[in-house]
Amino acid sequence: MSDTPRFVDRLRYSRFWPMLWKEFIQIRRDRLTLGMILVLPAAQLLLFGYAIQTDVRHLPTVVLDESRTSESRALVTTLMNSGVFDPAGEVADRATARRALDAGTANAALVIPPEYGREVAAGRTATVQMLVDAADPQTAGAAISGAQLGAQARATQIIAERVSLANPLDMRVRPLYNPAQRSAVFIVPGVIGVLLTITLTLITATAIVRERERGTLEQLIVTPIGKTSLMLGKLVPFVIVGYVQMTVVLTMGWVFFRVPIVGSLPLLYLLTIPFIIASLGVGLLISTVARSQAQAMQLSFFFMLPNILLSGYLFPRMSMPLPAQFVGLALPLTYYLKILRGLMLKGTGFADLWRPTGSLVVLAVLLFTISVRRFHKTIE
Amino acid sequence: MTAPATQGPTVVTEGLRKVFGSLVAVERLDLTINRGEVFGLLGPNGSGKTTTIRMLCGLMAPTEGRATVVGFDVEREAERVRTRIGYMSQRYGLYDDLTAYENMRFYATVYGLHGRARDERLEQHIAEMGLGERRNQLAGTLSGGWKQRLALGCATAHEPEMLFLDEPTAGVDPAARRDFWASIYALAARGTTILVTTHYMDEAERCQRLAFLSRGKLIGLGTVDEITTQFGQPTIEDVFIALQRKDEGAHA
Ligand SMILES: Nc1ncnc2c1ncn2[C@@H]1O[C@H](COP(=O)(O)OP(=O)(O)OP(=O)(O)O)[C@@H](O)[C@H]1O
Ligand SMILES: [Mg+2]
Numbered sequence: 001m002s003d004t005p006r007f008v009d010r011l012r013y014s015r016f017w018p019m020l021w022k023e024f025i026q027i028r029r030d031r032l033t034l035g036m037i038l039v040l041p042a043a044q045l046l047l048f049g050y051a052i053q054t055d056v057r058h059l060p061t062v063v064l065d066e067s068r069t070s071e072s073r074a075l076v077t078t079l080m081n082s083g084v085f086d087p088a089g090e091v092a093d094r095a096t097a098r099r100a101l102d103a104g105t106a107n108a109a110l111v112i113p114p115e116y117g118r119e120v121a122a123g124r125t126a127t128v129q130m131l132v133d134a135a136d137p138q139t140a141g142a143a144i145s146g147a148q149l150g151a152q153a154r155a156t157q158i159i160a161e162r163v164s165l166a167n168p169l170d171m172r173v174r175p176l177y178n179p180a181q182r183s184a185v186f187i188v189p190g191v192i193g194v195l196l197t198i199t200l201t202l203i204t205a206t207a208i209v210r211e212r213e214r215g216t217l218e219q220l221i222v223t224p225i226g227k228t229s230l231m232l233g234k235l236v237p238f239v240i241v242g243y244v245q246m247t248v249v250l251t252m253g254w255v256f257f258r259v260p261i262v263g264s265l266p267l268l269y270l271l272t273i274p275f276i277i278a279s280l281g282v283g284l285l286i287s288t289v290a291r292s293q294a295q296a297m298q299l300s301f302f303f304m305l306p307n308i309l310l311s312g313y314l315f316p317r318m319s320m321p322l323p324a325q326f327v328g329l330a331l332p333l334t335y336y337l338k339i340l341r342g343l344m345l346k347g348t349g350f351a352d353l354w355r356p357t358g359s360l361v362v363l364a365v366l367l368f369t370i371s372v373r374r375f376h377k378t379i380e
Numbered sequence: 381m382t383a384p385a386t387q388g389p390t391v392v393t394e395g396l397r398k399v400f401g402s403l404v405a406v407e408r409l410d411l412t413i414n415r416g417e418v419f420g421l422l423g424p425n426g427s428g429k430t431t432t433i434r435m436l437c438g439l440m441a442p443t444e445g446r447a448t449v450v451g452f453d454v455e456r457e458a459e460r461v462r463t464r465i466g467y468m469s470q471r472y473g474l475y476d477d478l479t480a481y482e483n484m485r486f487y488a489t490v491y492g493l494h495g496r497a498r499d500e501r502l503e504q505h506i507a508e509m510g511l512g513e514r515r516n517q518l519a520g521t522l523s524g525g526w527k528q529r530l531a532l533g534c535a536t537a538h539e540p541e542m543l544f545l546d547e548p549t550a551g552v553d554p555a556a557r558r559d560f561w562a563s564i565y566a567l568a569a570r571g572t573t574i575l576v577t578t579h580y581m582d583e584a585e586r587c588q589r590l591a592f593l594s595r596g597k598l599i600g601l602g603t604v605d606e607i608t609t610q611f612g613q614p615t616i617e618d619v620f621i622a623l624q625r626k627d628e629g630a631h632a
Contacts, residue, residue, distance in 0.1 A: 018489035022478065029477045219473025222437045223490045224462040 015225040019233020033203055041195050041245045045252050048187045059107040059143055060088035062100045069117030078154045084146030107133045108143050188253035189340035190313040193333050196242045197279055197307055202300035204238045204283035209296040227376055235280050242276055262347030271339050271357055274364040278332035281367030288374040307333045335360040389414045390542050390573035395445035398431050405431040407596040418568050420587030421577045424624050428596040429577040433544050437467050450541045466540035470547050472531040476520025480511055480530050483519050484537055491538035509533045525556030545576040561586055581617035594627045
């Protein structure tokens with residue numbers, strides 16, 4: 001077997017190593033890139049984990065109770081117990097309630113008219129009013145559904161009391177996978193996907209374009225370094241960086257938000273490979289199109305936008321218009337998010353992940369082949 | 381130095397031609413450069429000097445014709461050519477965020493030097509090139525003269541048989557230029573063949589043979605004396621200006 005030592009020698013003396021060595025020195029010395037690699041994961045995680053709460057709860061609510069009966073107090077209690085509304089004090093009249101909404105000290109105002117208690121006691125339909133600050137549709141949506149659910153709950157109770165009957169139906173919704181319904185749990189896996197997309201497209205593309213801009217790419221092509229070593233030396237460092245970022249986010253997600261990893265961790269790292277290859281393909285493609293680092297950056301951000309909006313990262317894809325859903329199908333992140341969320345939150349096994357994985361692999365092969373072809377052409 | 385691949389001349393071009401769209405950058409060039417020669421390529425801006433060098437280095441495929449460098453065909457045997465040549469581009473091709481030493485180490489390793497042999501060779505080379513005092517400075521912060529010296533160092537650590545220098549002394553002060561030419565002669569004395577382009581006439585006169593390009597065409601070839609005699613001018617600079625005038629007149 002004389003092939004083995006020759007292979008080892010070839011590997012040891014491969015021109016890929018000096019390329020890798022040089023790339024790591026450059027990453028270490030480039031403050032902007034280093035900042036993006038180190039600060040971005042933390043910033044993204046804290047920003048999306050803490051600031052962007054897609055679940056709307058605890059809306060400050062003022063109460064104008066003109067009925068002042070045990071009936072009206074029972075209604076207030078039911079509504080406040082839902083968690084959607086938080087008491088923000090009682091007000092004496094409608095004008096004060098409006099002012100609280102105008103000033104933004106309250107997002108909702110509950111108005112119970114004087115006849116409420118009487119109407120309920122008499123068995124007639126009683127009317128209550130909920131004023132909602134609908135400037136932010138998400139807040140409004142939560143307030144509206146919260147009010148309706150609260151009212152229904154109270155209505156059922158009243159009927160049950162009136163006919164002295166046990167509740168005829170008790171629907172118990174048990175939230176699976178993310179029982180506390182915290183958006184951090186939903187967002188953290190997404191942050192990993194978005195971060196990897198940024199690192200592998202933006203940073204890779206600019207790193208390659210910089211070589212062309214400064215004339216070092218031309219210098220490299222004159223050397224005996226092969227195209228494969230050149231490309232691998234350029235790409236592999238960012239794969240490593242991507243995995244480090246992923247590990248950091250997983251750890252931070254656990255430490256700060258108790259985001260679990262229910263499924264298999266090795267499988268998660270393994271299924272990340274096709275996503276990395278697909279994203280590197282995009283980065284490489286951008287580097288062959290962009291003429292300057294600034295252009296590479298613009299193109300990368302242009303690519304980020306649909307990723308953030310259409311992949312299902314922030315908004316569920318099901319509720320998007322059909323054309324937007326189709327665009328989403330072309331994004332590697334769409335499939336990777338399914339893998340991430342499935343593995344981290346649901347503990348889904350590979351048996352149930354083969355669909356997104358298959359799509360991702362197809363996309364990766366396609367993107368990478370096209371971009372490598374183009375890249376080879378541009379350095380000829 | 382590795383044994384020469386063949387005995388003949390280091391560079392031979394036959395009808396080498398390069399066309400960009402409708403623009404003829406290099407027109408049917410026949411050149412022979414002998415081993416150990418310091419050969420100058422002259423011509424006004426846009427006359428095809430860089431394009432010629434890029435074809436000889438395998439950076440660009442010729443539209444027509446063929447060329448051999450150190451005995452190998454630049455198109456079919458590009459890999460073999462690459463290990464035996466050095467190239468210093470008009471833009472130097474240095475990594476600004478690597479130190480002088482790191483730049484040299486990187487290129488030396490890419491050219492196939494490893495371990496102890498590489499480190500020893502680099503120490504010797506750095507001493508010869510006088511780069512010792514700047515070895516740990518970032519290349520991006522070096523002055524023009526030092527950058528140029530470092531670029532030459534990076535292109536020659538692997539002891540190439542053939543060295544291409546594209547306007548190596550542009551924007552460099554006279555003292556640095558003199559040192560640079562001393563290095564070039566030292567390399568030539570050890571058998572390295574050198575092709576250099578320049579816009580400085582004093583540098584042109586230091587070359588053993590010269591080729592004049594104008595709009596991609598070879599319009600003069602020979603030693604300094606042969607060329608001044610051929611064109612009936614007292615100096616190379618006069619030849620250059622006369623040729624350029626004639627050329628502009630012909631296209632006016
Ligand atoms: N990649 C390219 N695409 C199109 N045209 C090109 C390309 N490279 C060079 N040219 C054109 O070919 C001609 C020769 O260019 P070249 O760079 O070889 O000239 P040069 O003699 O090196 O000039 P200078 O002294 O300014 O460096 C010029 O007209 C240039 O515009
Ligand atoms: Mg030029």
